[in-house]
Amino acid sequence: EPEVTQTPSHQVTQMGQEVILRCVPISNHLYFYWYRQILGQKVEFLVSFYNNEISEKSEIFDDQFSVERPDGSNFTLKIRSTKLEDSAMYFCASSDWGGGGETQYFGPGTRLLVL
Amino acid sequence: AQTVTQSQPEMSVQEAETVTLSCTYDTSESDYYLFWYKQPPSRQMILVIRQEAYKQQNATENRFSVNFQKAAKSFSLKISDSQLGDAAMYFCAYRSKLGGSNYKLTFGKGTLLTVNP
Numbered sequence: 001e002p003e004v005t006q007t008p009s010h011q012v013t014q015m016g017q018e019v020i021l022r023c024v025p026i027s028n029h030l031y032f033y034w035y036r037q038i039l040g041q042k043v044e045f046l047v048s049f050y051n052n053e054i055s056e057k058s059e060i061f062d063d064q065f066s067v068e069r070p071d072g073s074n075f076t077l078k079i080r081s082t083k084l085e086d087s088a089m090y091f092c093a094s095s096d097w098g099g100g101g102e103t104q105y106f107g108p109g110t111r112l113l114v115l
Numbered sequence: 116a117q118t119v120t121q122s123q124p125e126m127s128v129q130e131a132e133t134v135t136l137s138c139t140y141d142t143s144e145s146d147y148y149l150f151w152y153k154q155p156p157s158r159q160m161i162l163v164i165r166q167e168a169y170k171q172q173n174a175t176e177n178r179f180s181v182n183f184q185k186a187a188k189s190f191s192l193k194i195s196d197s198q199l200g201d202a203a204m205y206f207c208a209y210r211s212k213l214g215g216s217n218y219k220l221t222f223g224k225g226t227l228l229t230v231n232p
Binding site for chain 2: 031033035037041042043044045048055056058089091093095103104105106107108109111
């Protein structure tokens with residue numbers, strides 16, 4: 001069964017460093033998403049991406065964040081200068097299209113720790 | 116903006132028994148989607164069940180069923196014949212059906228379900 005994959009599973013970084021989180025969505029999917037979950041809190045939407053551009057972003061997704069689909073398979077989230085409060089689990093999700101309420105399938109997450 | 120409320124931070128159930136997890140939501144839209152996701156200790160988010168608001172029939176998936184009360188804006192999850200593997204955090208989520216780009220999921224805070232042997 002196709003699944004969303006994410007790398008790395010864990011990342012530890014120093015405050016102020018740049019990190020890139022990688023995701024490989026399900027191959028025929030067209031809509032891609034990033035969510036984050038701070039430990040003990042609910043899952044929060046960051047950004048959605050369709051047709052090589054951002055379709056929606058939350059107030060969390062400020063200028064420190066960017067997303068890219070550099071090739072036909074990868075979808076990345078970059079945090080330019082990490083802060084302590086960026087420590088969280090980051091989930092990538094994909095759906096085959098968005099208009100019909102199609103299910104978003106989640107990857108296993110990347111646990112980011114900023115020291 | 117839509118909000119999703121899960122009023123039970125924790126629930127427990129005996130193996131083979133039935134448990135119901137509550138979820139309420141607030142929206143001004145008439146058509147939308149509701150989901151229950153399960154997050155086991157591995158922290159992967161796994162879809163449990165999905166409901167389309169315009170469908171009056173409650174969704175079911177094997178031992179999992181929902182009680183969707185649209186007027187009350189309530190969407191509870193019933194797990195029958197609970198198994199040890201059902202132990203997880205359960206999140207209720209809302210998704211708009213409006214056009215444009217309102218495809219994000221809005222999650223509740225979750226309910227931690229413990230299954231006792």
